[in-house]
Amino acid sequence: MNILFSQIPEQWQKDFFTEKLSSHSLTFLDTVITPENVSAYQNTDVLSVFVGNPVNEELLSKLPNLTFVTTRSTGFDHVDLKATATHNVIASNVPFYGENTVAEHAMALVLALSRKLPQSLERIEDGKFNYDGLQGWDLKDKTMGIVGGGHIGMNLARMAKGFSMNVVVYDLFKNEELAKEIGFEYVELETLLTTSDVISLHLPLNEHTTHIIDEKAFKSMKNEAIIINTARGGLIDTEALVQALATEKIAGAGLDVLESEDQLKEEISFVAQNEDQSAFGTLLLDHILMEMENVIVTPHNAFNSKEALTRILQTTVDNIIAFESGTPQNVLSNGGKE
Incomplete structure (x- = not known):
């Protein structure tokens, strides 16, 4: 799968995902993915975002291959679940980490x-x-x-x-x-x-x-x-x-x-x-x-401990593997499927 990670500025996080998801094609962005910069990533199958990166109708309409969104957070108000359902995209989060x-x-x-x-x-x-x-x-x-x-x-x-x-x-x-x-x-x-x-x-x-x-x-x-x-x-x-x-x-x-x-x-x-x-x-x-x-x-820093971040990354990996296996976990929206 082609997996796009937004908001991954630190090398250790890139190395973590590269090791854990070695059989997939990974792309990392230091910043957010937006309707303005998404055209270079239209082959994305899986999108991983963090808070502050809206996943909405405008963005989803420009990712025709997208089937799964996983946010590296517990909160998910930045993910439009109605839009993901409309586009048959399953969405997951990290319910517990910190x-x-x-x-x-x-x-x-x-x-x-x-x-x-x-x-x-x-x-x-x-x-x-x-x-x-x-x-x-x-x-x-x-x-x-x-x-x-x-x-x-x-x-x-x-x-x-x-x-x-x-x-x-x-x-x-x-x-x-x-x-x-x-x-x-x-x-x-x-x-x-x-x-x-x-x-x-x-x-x-x-x-x-x-x-x-x-x-x-x-x-x-x-x-x-x-x-x-x-x-x-x-x-x-x-x-x-x-x-x-x-x-x-x-x-x-x-x-x-x-x-x-x-x-x-x-x-x-x-x-x-x-x-x-x-x-x-x-x-x-x-x-x-x-x-x-x-x-x-403080600058939205409450989550930011080494231990909590590692749990976030591991759960994100687990979410992606579970989706690939056909048994999605931590599901927020099942992509319009019954």
């Missing part, structure tokens, strides 16, 4: 905010060795509210309990046995928002979860609360977040994802080509967030 990895990053953001680590580092870099204005707060006996009780959320719950925190979880699907084992309580979203000192988001992005944290949600939170997002930027209404922070309605935010992060990555071309004024507004607000002292922003 549940502990992302949870560790979320906890790192909590600790950095609660103990004012960025300000402390800046103080030392300025040549000052004093702790004036750097008083933090303990996690012990505080309440961690986890929105989304999947694998990442449950790993974070275990970590929070290790810090002697109280843990509440909002999820549509409840596992009371696991709640008892870990020691958390399921609550409604409104209860979580009003009682939590730390609120951490671990949901997929879809029509039901977009802006689940909006102006009304922020009004329900404690003034001392901090919010953590290592999932998808669109879960939070950026304008409402900036307003909540600016008015001290909440105390801080730790963000590994931003609502307009794709535009931030390609800001020059975005400004030149985009006519959507609302997109300009969100982009500007994301810049404002990055300048706020009570906000920590």
